[in-house]
Amino acid sequence: MGLETVFGHSFFTSRVDDAVNWARKYSFFQYPFVTACCGMEFMSVWASTYDIARFGAEFPRFSPRQADVLFVVGTVNEKLAPVLKRVYDQMCEPKWVVSFGVCATSGGFYDNYAVVQGIDKIIPVDIYIPGCPPRPEAVLDALMKLQDKVSKESVLDKKYR
Amino acid sequence: MNQHVTRTIKEKFPEYVTDSHAFRGDETVVIKREALLEVAGYLRDGLGFEFLMDLTAVDYPGREERFEMVYHFFSLSANLRLRLKAPVGGQNPVIASLTPLWSGANWFEREVYDMFGIKFEGHPDLRRILMYDTFEGHPLRRDYPLDKRQPRLPHRD
Ligand code: SF4
Numbered sequence: 001m002g003l004e005t006v007f008g009h010s011f012f013t014s015r016v017d018d019a020v021n022w023a024r025k026y027s028f029f030q031y032p033f034v035t036a037c038c039g040m041e042f043m044s045v046w047a048s049t050y051d052i053a054r055f056g057a058e059f060p061r062f063s064p065r066q067a068d069v070l071f072v073v074g075t076v077n078e079k080l081a082p083v084l085k086r087v088y089d090q091m092c093e094p095k096w097v098v099s100f101g102v103c104a105t106s107g108g109f110y111d112n113y114a115v116v117q118g119i120d121k122i123i124p125v126d127i128y129i130p131g132c133p134p135r136p137e138a139v140l141d142a143l144m145k146l147q148d149k150v151s152k153e154s155v156l157d158k159k160y161r
Numbered sequence: 162m163n164q165h166v167t168r169t170i171k172e173k174f175p176e177y178v179t180d181s182h183a184f185r186g187d188e189t190v191v192i193k194r195e196a197l198l199e200v201a202g203y204l205r206d207g208l209g210f211e212f213l214m215d216l217t218a219v220d221y222p223g224r225e226e227r228f229e230m231v232y233h234f235f236s237l238s239a240n241l242r243l244r245l246k247a248p249v250g251g252q253n254p255v256i257a258s259l260t261p262l263w264s265g266a267n268w269f270e271r272e273v274y275d276m277f278g279i280k281f282e283g284h285p286d287l288r289r290i291l292m293y294d295t296f297e298g299h300p301l302r303r304d305y306p307l308d309k310r311q312p313r314l315p316h317r318d
Contacts, residue, residue: 078293078310078311078312078313079291079292079293079313081312081313081314082313082314085314111308112300112307113300113305113309113310113311114291114292114300116312117310120317121312121316121317122314122316122317123317124317
């Protein structure tokens with residue numbers, strides 16, 4: 001823009017979207033909705049070896065109202081489905097959902113009377129992580145993919161109005 | 162093994178014991194269902210089986226008495242195990258509850274009721290324990306359709 005030439009180096013110009021998305025994607029507060037064995041692997045993503053803090057997403061919020069990303073980790077059965085829906089509804093926009101492991105993604109091998117065959121039957125999902133359970137690397141990959149996705153969004157997107 | 166427990170039960174209740182067998186020291190006694198409370202009471206107070214480890218049921222659709230209750234007892238004092246079985250049948254399968262003898266039977270029996278629809282006479286609170294209250298049918302019965310779904314929330318698209 002050239003504003004810098006007028007005001008010196010205390011200024012820089014950007015688009016609102018870029019600035020907001022940059023802030024959003026490096027400061028995910030996550031709500032861990034952990035129901036089953038996948039939770040063990042999810043914990044290791046937080047521990048020092050893999051260290052999800054390097055991506056600015058280390059902070060769990062156990063109140064959905066303060067969370068940005070809902071991590072659904074493990075098997076969700078029909079009895080639990082209303083709870084998941086309620087947690088999702090309580091989260092403030094903008095919000096994203098990550099489906100962690102095959103159980104959350106498709107019901108996994110629990111093709112039976114009790115288990116929801118994929119949480120996308122109940123809430124919208126942004127990123128799916130395959131695996132039973134997924135490796136921590138896959139989780140970090142998913143997180144980076146989510147960051148990519150966030151960086152392409154606009155504050156004017158219909159979702160947020 | 163000498164099947165001492167099986168023999169004692171047979172001698173005490175000859176009219177109720179219909180079958181018995183043992184495999185590598187694990188004894189099984191099959192009794193008539195109306196004798197359950199009496200036999201279980203004798204096991205606890207007479208033979209020292211203080212511990213009801215587990216109770217469950219099996220569905221055998223071909224049999225005249227369709228269901229079979231299975232009880233596992235353990236004696237801490239004598240280090241003995243015993244499996245007790247009792248066939249239950251009919252349109253409205255009912256058997257006595259073991260809650261008067263072991264209060265730990267409460268949740269086991271609720272689970273069997275939930276999964277198989279077997280009723281327990283004398284149970285203080287016979288409700289579903291695993292499935293939700295609006296669930297219809299009993300999913301571990303062999304005639305429950307394998308792919309039947311009962312979603313609680315309407316599914317998206
Ligand atoms: S995907 Fe595998 S590890 Fe994860 S909750 Fe399901 S069964 Fe457990």
